[in-house]
Amino acid sequence: MAAEKESQWTSCLYGFLVAIVVLSCGFFFFSSEDETRYELGDVTADTMSSETTPLSEMNVENSSGAVSRLGKKKIAHVADKLTTLTLLGRVTADNFDGAPIAGAIVSGCSTLIRIPQPVNIKSTKTDAEGNYRLELQGVEPSRWHIRATADGYADSSVILPLAREYHHNFPLHRKGSASGIVVNGANEPLSGMKVKPKPFMMVVWNFLDVLRFDELPVAESQADGTFCINELPTSKSLYLLVSDPNGKYQNVVSSVFEVPSEGMRIVMDKQGGCTVNGIVVDENDSPVGNAHVVMSLKGIVNNQDSMLTDEQGRFTMRGLPSRQPIDMVAVGRNHYNSDLSKKMVLRLADGETTDIKLQFDPVPPVFDVQGRVIDSVTEEPVKGLYLTYKWEGHNALTTTKTDNDGMFTFTQVCGDYQMSLLNQSKTHQYVFAEKQDFEYSIVNDGFVYFKRVLPSGFDAPEDKIVVHVEQSPVVQIHAVNHQKPGRGIVVWNANDGVGHVTNTSGIVTMLLPALSEKNTRLMLFASDMDKDNDDKFVYGTCEVDIRDCLERMKRGEVLKEELVLEPPEFELKGRLTVKGEKTSSPMSIMCSIRMPGNSADLPVMKLKMPIMIHLDGRFEVPIILGYDIGIAVRYAEDNRYKTSSPVWLNPEDCVGKEISFVFHSQNQSLRIE
Structure with missing residues (x-):
């Protein structure tokens, strides 16, 4: 499948992290106005040790996809849910099999916190073999921003969904530099231009996922127009966002490059960039200071940038391009909050200056989900079934597992939510039954993903649901290209146009549609580029008998089919x-x-x-x-x-x-x- 090489990216001036929604977590909150204390179960803010990463305010996402503050509400017994989350791993040089790096620092911070302070960060050092053990206090599971640093190497960071024990290895790469010159359309050097390196990412889910990437150094062009940026990772594909602080020239995005790189030439040939003057306010129209304002311009290489509002909630962005749609959104109502405001889309005329207001939605109600999974045929609880859930419009998934009674819990839910099933059986998969006892909507035809639609005016502390599931047969497809495993190939279901990607062994397990008079056979199709034959196009098809799969499922077996890719005739x-x-x-x-x-x-x-x-x-x-x-x-x-x-x-x-x-x-x- 030809993937569009479009991506989104963003940056954060203070560069440590932005929060992705953590769904199972408590919070505490200080009101600066009335000094009211809000407790985390039996643990108050006063008793939170500096050795423990504070959970601060909980952030969840509303039905429009924005993350919203829970507000001033006391949540009982949250302290009982805190546990030690242990992260184990190894830090090595250049690749996973490289030499161990002793004395490297591995640190962790809750993704709830937008602008971390030292008290929010827990760290440890690697031993002589490069091994580390980092212990954090939090809810299981929860999402954490983990960073590894070492002298002589570029930093590496990742967001992980930590449980009681989680393993992650860090390969650190040597530092390199990028240099070049900035000139105008007349080939005259430009000084004072701001040169920001940005990571080129093929897939970006949302603003909250990408703000953490603004951890790279920034340079300024000198009197002769030259610039040099050091301390860059040699492993990442980067590009440069070049901007004029005075707004005379429009922002320019360079082509993608790899470090080290020299002799780059940035031409700023368009004058009269657009200017946006704005203010960020909360649901009561009160100014929000120190919020991140994110600008996103979708293009062949995305043009995305951010800045902080001042204490009065105001900001100014200069040098923006004209006649192109520009998305603008504010992130974070305060230091510990990372919710999204309503998004505004602008399309400005040449040299236009405009005023905008970015406003946060009111805080929606917060509740827990108490659920039970039942097999609709046997009417028995389904134990050990993994469920993922998320807020609508947000792609950060959190996983839970049913217990021996089929019970599961989602904590601190906000608005309509989506659920999906993670199946691990080799012979069948569970899908949601069409008939449920609550209001919902199916997100896809496979019935493995649905959205829970809350009743109008819902304001209960718990949403109690019984989820009915049923077994559906699967087929295992082995894609072969030149007698080699067809890894990373999209196998399409010709009946519904849904594609599934093969693993490194060229194998993919596919869910079969329900058997009916019109649906007795499944046609599968796959295509690829033959790397051993000048990237020539190859394809393959095969048919699957749904009745055969059903009979095999009853016997505890799975149908296996080979899909051979060959050149077209x-x-x-x-x-x-x-x-x-x-x-x-x-x-x-x-x-x-x-x-x-x-x-x-x-x-x-x-x-x-x-x-x-x-x-x-x-x-x-x-x-x-x-x-x-x-x-x-x-x-x-x-x-x-x-x-x-x-x-x-x-x-x-x-x-x-x-x-x-x-x-x-x-x-x-x-x-x-």
């Missing part, structure tokens, strides 16, 4: 012509396939390849007999990658022919000439 020869003013530039051809038919509701499977367009407009597309093929154009516009709507063709009509396509660049449409 036929190709479609095409020629692309671009008409209209070139406001958008074609980059490549993207292909998809689907089962034959004219319905727009047919499931679509993407082929794992972008197809090159030759200088004369020619291109070749593989034809897979038995499937309609969709041709689309991937193009660049306003610094963003986009894809046109596909033109669908019957493959039998394309064999041995050359088909002419016209791409209209002004409305980004594709048609056959």
Whole structure:
């Protein structure tokens, strides 16, 4: 599957961390106005030792995806849930099998805390063999920001869902530098430009996940325009965000590079950047000081930055580009809080200056979920079943497990929540039964993921639910490419267009749909690029008998099928012509396939390849007999990658022919000439 190389990233000026939502945790809170004490069970803030990471205020996410403060509410018996969370591991040089690093510092801090202070951080040192043992006090499970540092090496950090004992190894890489020059459109050196290195990330879930990455040094261009940034990790793909503190020039994003790198040339050729003056307020319109304001501009390489508001909640961002959608959001109502404000989307004219207000939502009610999982056929409790849960719109998952009575608990829940099932059986998987005793909505057709919809006006301390599940058979697919395991290949279910990725052994276990008169067989499809044959396209298909899988499940067996990938027998020869003013530039051809038919509701499977367009407009597309093929154009516009709507063709009509396509660049449409 051709993945879009689009990513989001952000930065935080104070760089230690931003919180991701921790779902099972208590809190304490000091009111600066009336000095009221809010307790963590039997433990008050006064008795929290500096040797223990304070849990501070609990952060949870509301139904719109924003993380919200629990407010001034006393939670009893939370102290009983605190336990010692032990992190074990090894710190090595360059890779996991490298030489041990003695004396490296491994530290941990709760992801609840947006701007950590020394009292919030617990640390330890590695021994002569590079081994470490870090003990933290918290709720099981909970999420922690863990960092490893050592002299001569770049820091490494990760967010981990810690339980009573968790293992994680840190390979630290040597430090390197990046240098270059900043010039204007006339090739004149520019001094005083701010040069920020940023990590290039393929996948970014949300703002809270990425603020922790702003831990890299920042440089300023000198009088001759040159800059040099030291202390950079040699293992990461980076790019540079270059900005003018005076706002004369628009911000510029460099291409992606790896450290060490020298001789980079940054051209700031666009003047008249846009300016945003704003204020951040809470639900009562009171200013919020020291909140992070995050700007995100989605592009081929994302342009994302952040800054802190002053004590009056005000901020100014200069040098922003015009005529492109800019997302802006505020993070954190105070030092210990990391909730998100309402997001604002801007599209500014050339040189425009505008005023905005970012406001936090009111605090929603907080409750616990007391649940029980029952097999809908046997009516027996299901023990040892793993469930994951999260807040809607937030991708940080927390996992729990049912006990011997099928019971499970989610603590400190806020608003509608989503649940999914983690199955470990080799012969079957559990799915949610269609009939439940509470209001819900199914997120996907596989019934392994649903959203609990709370009743209007819900304000109870607990949401008690009984979750009905049922067993569904699975099939184990072994993808083979040149007699080698097809690792990392997407195997598509042609019946519903859902893809599943093979593991390093080329194996993937897939959930089968329910048996019906129209659904007795399952068609699977996979594609890849043959690394041993000049990246030629290969594909494979296989059929699965659902009845056979059901019979095997009853016997405690699982059906295993081999899916062999081979080159296609036929190709479609095409020629692309671009008409209209070139406001958008074609980059490549993207292909998809689907089962034959004219319905727009047919499931679509993407082929794992972008197809090159030759200088004369020619291109070749593989034809897979038995499937309609969709041709689309991937193009660049306003610094963003986009894809046109596909033109669908019957493959039998394309064999041995050359088909002419016209791409209209002004409305980004594709048609056959």
